[in-house]
Amino acid sequence: ADTGSLIWGYHLCLVALLGGLYVLGVFRKQRPGEPPLDKGLIPWLGHVLEFRRDTFKFLERMRQKHGDVFTVQLGGFYFTFLQDPFSFGAFVKESREKLDFNSFAEQLVYRVFGYKAVENDHHVLHNASNKHLKGEGLEVMTQAMMSNLQNLMLHSVGSATDQSPWKEDGLFMYSYNIVFRAGFLALFGNVPHKSEGGEEKAKEKDRTHSETLFYEFRKYDQLFPNLAYGVLPPKQKWEADRLQSYFWDAVSVQNMKAKDNISRWVWDMQQAKEEVGMDESMINKYMFVLLWASQGNTGPSSFGPSLLLSPRLPQTYAAHFQIKPKNHLRSLTATGKGKHSLARGLDLLYQPWREQGKHVNSLKYFKTSNFIFFLEFFFCLITVKLTLEEWIHWPEEAKEPFIYYNMPWGAGVSMCPGRFFATNELKQFVFLMLVYFEFELKNPNEEIPEIDFRRWGFGSMQPIRDVQFRYRLRF
Ligand code: HEM
Known part of the structure; x- marks a missing residue:
């Protein structure tokens, strides 16, 4: 292979690697105004193992580390937890679309009930x-x-x-x-x-x-x-x-x-x-x-x-x-x-x-x-x-x-x-x-x-x- 196609090949690998890391959530960062982000040490899985082992203990540990509001990575999804009831009011006033649970729910419904959601x-x-x-x-x-x-x-x-x-x-x-x-x-x-x-x-x-x-x-x-x-x-x-x-x-x-x-x-x-x-x-x-x-x-x-x-x-x-x-x-x-x-x-x-x-x-x-x-x-x-x-x-x-x-x-x-x-x-x-x-x-x-x-x-x-x-x- 000539040098040109080798370099091209390297580029492709790099793009694939970066793409993979992106999908794994490696580059996601806390943006201004967002709650603290804790992705855990394992790419993609994040904290899911500890979360499953003892949810309550895990959330308590996160609360002590980050305060009442934080985002964690669990099996490829990012979940934001709110533990301060006084902030619920502000939260529910957000636009309804932002609180749309549907895309997550559709996957869950397929896994646990075998039902494939349709448009209407x-x-x-x-x-x-x-x-x-x-x-x-x-x-x-x-x-x-x-x-x-x-x-x-x-x-x-x-x-x-x-x-x-x-x-x-x-x-x-x-x-x-x-x-x-x-x-x-x-x-x-x-x-x-x-x-x-x-x-x-x-x-x-x-x-x-x-x-x-x-x-x-x-x-x-x-x-x-x-x-x-x-x-x-x-x-x-x-x-x-x-x-x-x-x-x-x-x-x-x-x-x-x-x-x-x-x-x-x-x-x-x-x-x-x-x-x-x-x-x-x-x-x-x-x-x-x-x-x-x-x-x-x-x-x-x-x-x-x-x-x-x-x-x-x-x-x-x-x-x-x-x-x-x-x-x-x-x-x-x-x-x-x-x-x-x-x-x-x-x-x-x-x-x-x-x-x-x-x-x-x-x-x-x-x-x-x-x-x-x-x-x-x-x-x-x-x-x-x-x-x-x-x-x-x-x-x-x-x-x-x-x-x-x-x-x-x-x-x-x-x-x-x-x-x-x-x-x-x-x-x-x-x-x-x-x-x-x-x-x-x-x-x-x-x-x-x-x-x-x-x-x-x-x-x-x-x-x-x-x-x-x-x-x-x-x-
Ligand atoms: C104490 C009893 C109940 C509790 C605590 C409860 C709680 C909930 C919660 C938390 C959700 C998800 C809301 C969200 O995505 O933000 C939900 C959804 C739903 N509930 Fe209930 N529920 C109860 C009883 C019922 C009953 C009796 C019915 C029907 C007769 C019902 C029908 C539904 C349906 C169809 C959805 C899905 C809504 C959607 O996807 O738009 N629930 N419920």
Whole structure:
């Protein structure tokens, strides 16, 4: 080869090398106005190994090194962490496009659900959510949730006339199970009475089918963080693949079309995919995405409030507030904006799960017919000594400026469209727990379980262990 082509060859190698290093992120530097950048020592991987080993410890180490806001490299992606709740406000005011989670989410959704995103996905999702997870659509959904909750919670607990015996369960598993199954039935429909030869049989089938689905979902849920990080060992990967196929079938279009009461939210999206000519097998995968998005967080989130409301709870679940036990039952009014209204009381319970100040259109449902009945019942409860305003004590600094102290629904273009429904689901569940059951923790000196930090970044946190409780019907 002549010298010219050798030099040309060297240049090419150099360009390829520089290009490679560029792709590996070697040249990325902190620019003026940007948070501190910590790429770690390993090109491309950055800090991902330490991050996976103990996320909490890693973030704490970074916080001590860089302060509350910093960017780190994790497996080729740059993540900026904000740990100072006072800066959330400024952050969410940024333009919606800058907070677009979609391109990242699309890759994740393909890996964990097998679904390949198409162009108008987001548009369709938002249309359907605006119509059916807000306003009047929300009321229909909330009604459906109520009847499914009743089917699941009231069955096989006997009645107080024969002094129903106490039943025991883990509070986390019980709450997750009921909220998951009722939510699933409300969104994906019920077995038709006709096909089962009667209402009772159909209801029973709803119970058994949703129970099986829940246990499979829970298995997937436990594999989920490592699946999303792409670090499952082969046997678990195989199990994850098996579960995926199970769900593609369980929520398939074909199975769904055989149901009654499918929510408009699910129905509209399924129709829209059909209209653009998407393969049915791909629509099934999308249905699994919807199942995950709608059920993955709500069930686990119901544990906190149930625990918080358990008589005999000596401490608080969330560090955000403290409970001041009071020994008398003060009257709560049903409607109105008074500071002791039930609506306000229940809202307060959910403070840690929602943005303060924005009133969720949530208790509408309770103002309808059987609410009065429930309310009367509520007043009769002797063991539940609830005066929420009095019980929940907010630390001083947590009051006014703390608008976005917690962002459970995310922010920006992909902010959770199910947040109003989720809030309602949780309130309904807690409400029925209080109305239907006497319940208490088995251990009067129960310690509040730690949070499972391995799930950080994957939705609602879950406790590291369950808490045993017992319950029985009040009437
Ligand atoms: C306590 C329960 C829930 C929590 C904590 C929660 C939280 C979240 C979060 C953090 C996101 C991502 C937001 C972002 O990208 O910034 C999200 C997205 C989403 N959630 Fe929820 N969610 C809950 C319940 C629900 C329910 C009940 C539904 C449906 C009925 C739902 C449907 C969705 C959908 C479809 C998305 C994707 C939105 C998009 O890509 O634009 N979620 N949720």
